[in-house]
Amino acid sequence: MATGTTAAASGAALVAIVAFLVLGAASGQVRWGELMTSATWDPAGGRFGGAAMIWGTAAVAAVALVLAAPLGWAAAVSIVELSPPRWRRPLRAGAELLAVVPSIVYGLLGIAFLRPVVSRLAGVPGGDSLLAAGLVLAVMVLPTVIAVSADALAAVPDRYREAAAACGLTGTEVVRAGVLPHAARGMGAAALLGLARALGETIAVFLVVGRADGRLPSSFGDVMSRLVHPGQTLTTKLNGPESVQAGTSGPHWAALCALGLVLLAGVAALTIAGQRRARQRGGGRRRRGGDPLASRGDRRALRDRLWRFALGAVVGGTLVLVAGIFVVLAVRGRAALDPQFWWREAIGASGGGIRNQLAGTALLVSVAGLLAAPVGLGLGLVTAEYARPAAARWLRTLTLTLGGVPSILLGLWGYWLFSTRLGWGRSWLAGSIVLAVVALPPVVVAVAAGVAALPAERREAALALGLRRDQLVRSVLVPHALPGMVTGLLLGLARSAGETAPLLFTAAVFSGAPMLPGAVADSPVAALPTHIFTLAQDAADPSALDAAWGAAVALIVVAGLLVLAAVPARRWMQAKTT
Numbered sequence: 339m340a341t342g343t344t345a346a347a348s349g350a351a352l353v354a355i356v357a358f359l360v361l362g363a364a365s366g367q368v369r370w371g372e373l374m375t376s377a378t379w380d381p382a383g384g385r386f387g388g389a390a391m392i393w394g395t396a397a398v399a400a401v402a403l404v405l406a407a408p409l410g411w412a413a414a415v416s417i418v419e420l421s422p423p424r425w426r427r428p429l430r431a432g433a434e435l436l437a438v439v440p441s442i443v444y445g446l447l448g449i450a451f452l453r454p455v456v457s458r459l460a461g462v463p464g465g466d467s468l469l470a471a472g473l474v475l476a477v478m479v480l481p482t483v484i485a486v487s488a489d490a491l492a493a494v495p496d497r498y499r500e501a502a503a504a505c506g507l508t509g510t511e512v513v514r515a516g517v518l519p520h521a522a523r524g525m526g527a528a529a530l531l532g533l534a535r536a537l538g539e540t541i542a543v544f545l546v547v548g549r550a551d552g553r554l555p556s557s558f559g560d561v562m563s564r565l566v567h568p569g570q571t572l573t574t575k576l577n578g579p580e581s582v583q584a585g586t587s588g589p590h591w592a593a594l595c596a597l598g599l600v601l602l603a604g605v606a607a608l609t610i611a612g613q614r615r616a617r618q619r620g621g622g623r624r625r626r627g628g629d630p631l632a633s634r635g636d637r638r639a640l641r642d643r644l645w646r647f648a649l650g651a652v653v654g655g656t657l658v659l660v661a662g663i664f665v666v667l668a669v670r671g672r673a674a675l676d677p678q679f680w681w682r683e684a685i686g687a688s689g690g691g692i693r694n695q696l697a698g699t700a701l702l703v704s705v706a707g708l709l710a711a712p713v714g715l716g717l718g719l720v721t722a723e724y725a726r727p728a729a730a731r732w733l734r735t736l737t738l739t740l741g742g743v744p745s746i747l748l749g750l751w752g753y754w755l756f757s758t759r760l761g762w763g764r765s766w767l768a769g770s771i772v773l774a775v776v777a778l779p780p781v782v783v784a785v786a787a788g789v790a791a792l793p794a795e796r797r798e799a800a801l802a803l804g805l806r807r808d809q810l811v812r813s814v815l816v817p818h819a820l821p822g823m824v825t826g827l828l829l830g831l832a833r834s835a836g837e838t839a840p841l842l843f844t845a846a847v848f849s850g851a852p853m854l855p856g857a858v859a860d861s862p863v864a865a866l867p868t869h870i871f872t873l874a875q876d877a878a879d880p881s882a883l884d885a886a887w888g889a890a891v892a893l894i895v896v897a898g899l900l901v902l903a904a905v906p907a908r909r910w911m912q913a914k915t916t
Contacts, residue, residue, distance in 0.1 A: 490524020
């Protein structure tokens with residue numbers, strides 16, 4: 339009964355978000371034709387055209403995918419297929435370190451480096467542009483493409499490689515002829531999931547896109563000009579002050595909710611398509627053309643060396659990028675090297691330290707973990723043990739879709755439900771609940787995978803002893819799933835610790851909050867992500883940027899510790915339960 343209740347509660351989270359957007363759009367008369375085709379956004383005049391924001395979202399995502407997809411594919415091929423076995427795990431872990439960096443830190447990096455580059459190259463004052471946003475997103479999407487593509491390549495049976503090698507093909511020819519046709523679906527899924535990630539990103543884009551309404555290309559030739567100028571996306575419009583100023587009813591609010599529905603529909607469709615494609619085995623197109631052996635051997639060997647060099651250069655460039663980001667953080671975040679910076683209270687706009695921000699982040703993440711752990715355990719058990727196959731597939735799809743919901747929509751949902759409908763105002767508990775929703779999908783996936791990996795003989799032995807279903811779950815399945823739950827929870831909380839948009843609407847303030855709240859309603863906290871966000875918007879003040887870099891290092895440390903703790907925690911739990 340308890341697991342069914344938690345499963346229903348977690349499944350209701352996605353339904354509640356969709357219902358919130360639908361009811362919000364129904365609170366005013368949304369003119370869908372105007373919303374989808376007009377570029378005029380004028381709340382005072384009652385005009386709500388979202389075409390420019392839809393175009394901006396598509397343009398930013400396209401720039402990100404055009405760069406990240408081929409680079410991610412190349413890096414995955416080099417790591418899985420061409421690198422020595424002993425180097426594969428470290429190379430993949432190094433490339434995937436990009437996923438540890440929170441989006442607010444990427445936004446800070448975009449302000450410091452990409453905006454000046456775009457400004458110089460395109461002659462745009464300030465450098466705010468769709469292009470800068472797309473470049474930031476390309477780096478953020480890259481680890482997703484690498485991870486999913488590497489899994490797809492690793493899943494190809496070795497017999498295909500052996501058959502291709504037996505024909506005398508070189509190493510890169512084996513990959514091209516024997517591996518890629520069978521990994522094509524999974525690598526295509528990597529691109530779809532990366533695109534979904536790009537569509538839903540908010541904070542990093544918000545800081546570098548310029549947030550200019552009505553910028554729609556007038557012709558095909560005008561596309562490049564619009565790319566290097568400020569624009570607006572669906573997420574940045576929803577993250578702006580209008581979402582609070584519009585209230586929670588009327589045409590303005592309805593139009594914003596309609597934009598949220600458009601965004602959610604796009605992200606959900608790409609997430610579901612990517613997951614389904616990733617689960618399909620084989621079926622890739624077979625390449626046409628002549629037999630590679632028909633070429634001269636020396637030309638084939640030279641071509642093989644060139645391909646190896648190019649693919650290795652992509653991996654090397656990715657690792658250099660990772661190292662560069664952490665070097666920049668170490669150099670510019672030198673304020674974090676002072677122990678007093680961690681323990682002093684913030685003073686004024688950019689002085690003092692981050693004591694209250696650390697305490698607020700720790701409170702939000704801890705409560706989110708306490709909420710997500712039992713719910714994730716229950717839903718994972720239901721998915722893997724109790725549900726029928728069709729229902730289990732539905733629950734897995736629901737969970738993965740929930741994991742792809744843009745954080746800005748979670749923030750607006752929390753604002754509407756907790757801040758306005760329940761009258762909590764800014765509340766640390768509201769922020770924790772929203773962060774628990776963010777952390778939930780990794781927990782569910784890890785628990786379900788742990789239960790599915792239970793050796794059949796252990797289950798049979800338990801049943802042979804006469805254990806009932808509930809006793810089997812309590813005595814065998816739960817202990818076996820706990821290590822996965824802990825790992826998934828820590829990884830989910832690492833992502834939650836860096837979320838900014840939900841906290842802006844539900845829980846956090848820049849100043850005036852006590853170190854620890856004394857109530858639930860009207861009890862905000864200070865948090866590291868929102869602190870960095872506020873400081874980053876004052877880029878003209880060097881002291882504000884110095885404080886932002888120091889806080890960014892602190893946030894990386896918090897998220898990194900949670901990620902690093904996942905492996906030893908899993909091993910400790912496995913040793914304890916065996």
